[in-house]
Amino acid sequence: MIRGxxxxxxxxxxxxxxxxxxxxxxxxxxxxxxxGALGAVIDADIDVAEGELFVxxxxxxxxxxTLVRMINRLHDPTSxxxxxxxxxxxxxxxxxxxxxxxxxxxxxxxxxxxxxxMTILDxxxxxxxxxxxxxxxRYEKARKALSTVGLDGWEANYASELSGGMQQxxxxxxxxxxxxxxxxxDEPFSALDPLIKRDMQSLLIELQSELRKSIIFITHDLNEAxxxxxxxxxxxxxxxxxxxEPDEILSNPATEYVAEFVRDVDRSRVLTAANAVQEPLxxxxxxxxxxAAMVQMRDHEAPELFVTESDRTLVGAVRDxxxxxxxxxxxxxxxxxxxxxxxxxxxxxxxxxxxxDAARYTLPLxxxxxxxxxxxxxxxxxxxxxxxxxxxxxxxxxxxxxxxxPPDAAELAAQAANDGQPVASDGQxxxxxxTTTGETPAEEGAHHG
Amino acid sequence: xxxxxxxxxxxxxxxxxxxxxSFLRTELSGFFNAVQTVxxxxxxxxxxxxxxxxxxxxxxxxxxxxxxxxxxxxxAFAFVAFSVVDSMNLWDETISTLSLxxxxxxxxxxxSLPVGVLAARNDTxxxxxxxxxxxxxxxPVLVYLIPAVLLLGIGTPGGLAATLIFALPPGVRLTxxxxxxxxxxxxxxxxxxxxxxxxxxxRVQMPLALPAIMQGINQIIMLALSMVVVAGxxxxxxLGNEVVRxxxxxxxxxxxxxxxxxxxxxxxxxxxxxxxxxxERNKSKQDA
Numbered sequence: 199m200i201r202g203x204x205x206x207x208x209x210x211x212x213x214x215x216x217x218x219x220x221x222x223x224x225x226x227x228x229x230x231x232x233x234g235a236l237g238a239v240i241d242a243d244i245d246v247a248e249g250e251l252f253v254x255x256x257x258x259x260x261x262x263x264t265l266v267r268m269i270n271r272l273h274d275p276t277s278x279x280x281x282x283x284x285x286x287x288x289x290x291x292x293x294x295x296x297x298x299x300x301x302x303x304x305x306x307x308x309x310x311x312x313x314x315x316m317t318i319l320d321x322x323x324x325x326x327x328x329x330x331x332x333x334x335x336r337y338e339k340a341r342k343a344l345s346t347v348g349l350d351g352w353e354a355n356y357a358s359e360l361s362g363g364m365q366q367x368x369x370x371x372x373x374x375x376x377x378x379x380x381x382x383x384d385e386p387f388s389a390l391d392p393l394i395k396r397d398m399q400s401l402l403i404e405l406q407s408e409l410r411k412s413i414i415f416i417t418h419d420l421n422e423a424x425x426x427x428x429x430x431x432x433x434x435x436x437x438x439x440x441x442x443e444p445d446e447i448l449s450n451p452a453t454e455y456v457a458e459f460v461r462d463v464d465r466s467r468v469l470t471a472a473n474a475v476q477e478p479l480x481x482x483x484x485x486x487x488x489x490a491a492m493v494q495m496r497d498h499e500a501p502e503l504f505v506t507e508s509d510r511t512l513v514g515a516v517r518d519x520x521x522x523x524x525x526x527x528x529x530x531x532x533x534x535x536x537x538x539x540x541x542x543x544x545x546x547x548x549x550x551x552x553x554x555d556a557a558r559y560t561l562p563l564x565x566x567x568x569x570x571x572x573x574x575x576x577x578x579x580x581x582x583x584x585x586x587x588x589x590x591x592x593x594x595x596x597x598x599x600x601x602x603x604p605p606d607a608a609e610l611a612a613q614a615a616n617d618g619q620p621v622a623s624d625g626q627x628x629x630x631x632x633t634t635t636g637e638t639p640a641e642e643g644a645h646h647g
Numbered sequence: 648x649x650x651x652x653x654x655x656x657x658x659x660x661x662x663x664x665x666x667x668x669s670f671l672r673t674e675l676s677g678f679f680n681a682v683q684t685v686x687x688x689x690x691x692x693x694x695x696x697x698x699x700x701x702x703x704x705x706x707x708x709x710x711x712x713x714x715x716x717x718x719x720x721x722x723a724f725a726f727v728a729f730s731v732v733d734s735m736n737l738w739d740e741t742i743s744t745l746s747l748x749x750x751x752x753x754x755x756x757x758x759s760l761p762v763g764v765l766a767a768r769n770d771t772x773x774x775x776x777x778x779x780x781x782x783x784x785x786x787p788v789l790v791y792l793i794p795a796v797l798l799l800g801i802g803t804p805g806g807l808a809a810t811l812i813f814a815l816p817p818g819v820r821l822t823x824x825x826x827x828x829x830x831x832x833x834x835x836x837x838x839x840x841x842x843x844x845x846x847x848x849x850r851v852q853m854p855l856a857l858p859a860i861m862q863g864i865n866q867i868i869m870l871a872l873s874m875v876v877v878a879g880x881x882x883x884x885x886l887g888n889e890v891v892r893x894x895x896x897x898x899x900x901x902x903x904x905x906x907x908x909x910x911x912x913x914x915x916x917x918x919x920x921x922x923x924x925x926x927e928r929n930k931s932k933q934d935a
Binding site: 312 | 833840841843850854
């Protein structure tokens with residue numbers, strides 16, 4: 199949908215020469231010393247799919263705002279190309295470019311950039327006014343856009359009469375009113391109070407789930423990037439350091455800088471259950487005979503096991519005492535001794551939301567899909583490791599652990615790694631509770647929780 | 648001789664100006680004749696219009712305008728002040744001066760707005776225009792009064808030209824400043840939605856620069872007024888003539904009366920134009 203290739207933006211003298219030097223591998227400082235030119239964006243490639251919310255993240259001066267302005271050519275690239283739907287934007291003439299900006303690509307600004315001398319309605323209708331849409335139609339569309347962002351009844355007011363959050367809603371309405379497919383958002387929420395910021399993020403998520411625009415969202419706030427982004431590009435000193443999905447950036451930082459950057463991120467919000475889930479090596483069928491169940495549980499030193507139907511629908515769990523009791527009574531199956539004392543969560547739930555359940559029950563968290571089928575489990579130790587950025591994520595069920603963690607962790611892991619399938623016979627504790635730093639995973643997890 | 652060795656050769660700047668002026672007089676006399684006619688006629692036409700109502704009716708209209716645009720106190724002041732002017736037997740002279748100022752202001756705005764816009768959009772124009780404006784404002788007035796007389800003749804047209812040259816610069820400067828100081832992000836936002844340069848100018852930059860532009864117009868009027876007396880030296884008519892004549896005859900009283908009429912015009916025009924520059928919303932806020 200949007201594709202930028204080898205984009206350079208150099209400000210100052212000898213811009214072309216500076217690009218040549220960058221291509222020869224000079225650093226930004228070297229080029230600045232040699233030519234006096236500042237490389238704002240250096241050899242950036244971006245590729246944004248239709249309906250994707252693509253976040254460009256970096257600190258101030260990293261070139262992220264310049265990069266996004268090259269998409270609609272508020273800045274002309276010094277070198278490189280931008281393509282939107284196969285059209286080379288870099289070659290458009292004045293009229294074509296204006297049409298693109300009015301119809302295809304709209305923009306939301308950090309400091310709102312509303313027109314102070316116009317009413318809210320005229321502000322929202324601006325993109326249509328530039329297209330010379332007639333008054334009735336543009337006001338109708340503007341009203342609709344204002345209503346979408348929750349600003350009914352404010353049409354006749356002026357921007358100065360609105361709070362910051364409301365002003366940015368107008369900014370958003372102005373961008374939505376043109377029905378552009380592409381939204382460029384330049385730090386749209388950075389100037390807002392934290393609470394308002396969260397509201398606006400939620401509004402954007404909600405809108406995006408309906409509208410499916412292609413959005414390029416600039417931010418310096420990593421938590422915001424992680425919350426909103428389908429994919430994230432991290433920029434530093436004009437270069438894109440890494441592009442990837444949020445959890446990829448978190449768990450596999452490509453460079454030292456990215457690693458440094460993500461160190462303080464609130465993982466409990468970014469990582470979801472799906473990031474930490476492990477294959478349950480054992481489950482029981484509700485039709486298992488109590489004695490067979492006891493054997494399996496003893497084999498795996500698992501005092502409790504999940505019970506699923508043959509289509510993996512989770513029906514409950516059993517405790518070893520109860521199973522023994524049932525065997526004594528002569529029950530034919532373990533159906534009567536099922537219990538539901540365990541936490542259950544969806545794949546998309548942020549890990550932070552699962553902490554309470556993880557703490558409350560002895561069984562690992564059960565992760566189920568929308569049909570109630572067991573996808574996997576999250577042992578408590580895995581959960582804490584994920585939040586503390588141990589590489590447990592990358593292993594993804596690779597049972598190479600040796601139970602060197604704290605006793606509690608080993609015990610939990612043993613419960614998790616049980617074996618219901620007749621063939622599977624790996625009964626090892628399925629976790630790694632490394633505690634190489636002074637801080638235990640539990641402590642670190644508590645910070646984030 | 649050492650003295651001669653170190654002294655620079657005389658650069659004949661003055662000769663050049665002489666030559667230029669006489670060249671303009673001979674080669675472009677048609678153009679200057681036309682300008683002379685247009686200047687004279689437009690001031691006369693304005694004078695004719697302003698002379699239509701009798702003085703008291705004029706004073707009442709001025710009072711009404713002052714009341715509507717500012718306050719009833721200002722309206723009352725305007726009515727009394729113009730009545731005083733009439734009672735001093737300076738009505739015709741005052742109207743003649745007012746006409747000259749209004750025409751000078753209109754011409755100055757017509758010239759300075761586009762130049763200011765160009766200077767705001769283009770740095771080269773800006774750097775070229777700035778020293779020219781400095782020149783126009785600081786060159787002693789009498790120095791270009793003479794060429795004005797040579798080219799446009801004694802009387803109103805010459806006076807109008809001199810007034811124009813002197814009063815023009817703040818119009819250009821404040822227009823440029825006003826447009827340049829419009830929030831960059833707002834202009835960028837206008838363009839980001841596909842606005843053409845002209846639309847951005849007319850719908851965003853000019854409205855937001857309006858307070859500065861109106862301040863420029865206010866300055867134009869004030870400077871034009873201050874030129875009135877000087878223009879009197881070359882017979883531009885009106886209160887200037889009155890002042891010059893009373894000074895030459897050492898009639899302190901008449902001189903003061905003429906001066907007072909100038910002050911009354913100045914206060915009236917200044918207060919009126921300074922209020923027009925404020926956007927509607929701010930005004931309503933001040934009231935609240």
